[in-house]
Amino acid sequence: MARIKDVAAHAGVSVATVSRVLNDNPSVTEETRDRVYAAMKELRYVPNAVARSLRTEATRTLGLIIGDILNPFFTELARGVEDEARQAGYTVIIGNADERAEEQDHYVRTLVEQRVDGLLICPTAEVTPLVEELVRTGRPLVFLDRTISGLDVPSVRADGATAIAELVAHLKSRGHRRIAFASGPATLSTGRERTEAFAAAMAEAGLDLRAEYMAAGDFREGSGRAITARLLDLPEPPEVIFFGDNLMTLGGLDEIRARGLSIPGDVAVASFDDVTWFVHVDPPITAIAQPTAEMGRTAVRLLLQGVAGRSGQSVVLPAELVVRRSCERKGA
């Protein structure tokens, strides 16, 4: 491939001049500029970003490590990140941690080696030594969706507590009393927060929180299904199952469907996290919607502040309850 040196020779100027043209330096004659552009075109010159990055110590690249690429929540998050980064002239490298700490660490390592200018992480579990060290190095970093307590890292997340309280009130108003929560893992901040918010909401509503109605899954389809099976096998099964994320909801629907039970007649269903197809399920699923893409965009803005050397404030965006028909009164 043509190098800057070739372009310089072809245009009869020095490499410095070509570099100036490349970087829109105003101190180049229009005539020279034109000659250089012509030479570039003729030689099909494509600047080498690797060489440039080595010299400038900036790659104009951001790293994004998501929890699970098959989860539409993270896909939409990635979309928001992509959009905002693209607008600011950055490229995004997405790593899929597959909800495993070792995969997450693999990507942290790779992305640091690649010298990304900043890192967006949806931390997979409790802090790993590598992430801890990453924080210490002071490299621009933002936690997205999830946080890790004890680490001073700006973050962007959704607050579901208000919406969860509304949901519980909604369920109560429809005559439901026995409400189960199929939560995410307690190792994730989102898992814990939703569980706590649910417990608080139940208390506020004056409803019993039974131990056997609380089960922790892993934010994936399989655990949603398994938990649903266990709950439905209880001597006194719950009237409602509230799932901690959209994939667990999907698993739960599988199990309910497989047993030939009807929603909400036999068991009502609600989901934390909304996805497009919930309106097409029979009945449409009541869900708590997060401002997902907006979370991604916000996180990029926050991260770029860090890249610019300014420190930013964590952001919490509100989630909201979307009532559909999957939680109506029994027999209604």
Add this chain to the structure above:
Amino acid sequence: MARIKDVAAHAGVSVATVSRVLNDNPSVTEETRDRVYAAMKELRYVPNAVARSLRTEATRTLGLIIGDILNPFFTELARGVEDEARQAGYTVIIGNADERAEEQDHYVRTLVEQRVDGLLICPTAEVTPLVEELVRTGRPLVFLDRTISGLDVPSVRADGATAIAELVAHLKSRGHRRIAFASGPATLSTGRERTEAFAAAMAEAGLDLRAEYMAAGDFREGSGRAITARLLDLPEPPEVIFFGDNLMTLGGLDEIRARGLSIPGDVAVASFDDVTWFVHVDPPITAIAQPTAEMGRTAVRLLLQGVAGRSGQSVVLPAELVVRRSCERKGA
């Protein structure tokens, strides 16, 4: 950050030796190796992939340009690509073309600047000058899902013709005669191929192909909805609408639902491309499933052959019909 020079000084060896340790060169004493590792650890040394790439002219990075990041088909494709690339020690940079040629070109440019070792493209439309030039340069390239005729580029795609013929036969066996096809854009190979296969299948089944039942969309939700509205407003609306991809199906379902019509009673629905939630729709949607993740994995293998200098053969994987309940006989 610590450089190789610092590690060398700290361990009391030359940079060459450190580099050899880094690259598992066997001609380093175990004792020296240990000293170097200790120095790396102490200095928290992370090799600079940018510098390495500049020297070795290889980035161990692949570029993937997908059509639309919100389309679960491409997400799953990306997942397959990710998995296989990761196993081979490559990092993937994903670019979202958002079904626009200019966005696609933007990513082609960026990825070539970044000197990715190979490029996987789901070409957005007819060939652009940039893509044409890319092909001429001989850089390792594989087309994924879609192809561009006239360009000699290895590709990986699914063959839907057989499955489409089966689908039409299935529809006929259920008593359907007036079948509409909401296809993708004729500018995409997948749009054209599915349309042709559908036409051929209808002919083979001895069914009429009415012009007003053939409409081209853009593989996105909105066009699926608009086409459905148009079809249902026809003096003699079709008995079945077959959608060209999962997002257009989603849009179609929206419209049908909004009109309060029942499936398959008022109109039957089938989809090219299957997604997880189709089983939860009422009724579950009959669809043609592509081996999506496998396509992604295969494409990476093919691309890596190109990277290694060997030229590979295009691959066509079979799609298959999954019969559910959305196309049963009227009133059945």
Add this chain to the structure above:
DNA sequence: GTCCTCCATGTAATCGATTACATCACCATA
């Protein structure tokens, strides 16, 4: 005419790794 300023452009060091080639110590062999 001389000198100074300013502007466009050129020269060469630099970023952090890899690697061809050089070197040096050690040992075996004649």
Add this chain to the structure above:
DNA sequence: TATGGTGATGTAATCGATTACATGGAGGAC
């Protein structure tokens, strides 16, 4: 004891850009 081979390590060029500093010519002020 000289010779040569071998194996570990070092020296320095190199990859392709950016950029501080140098240079040289044009034009204005006196």
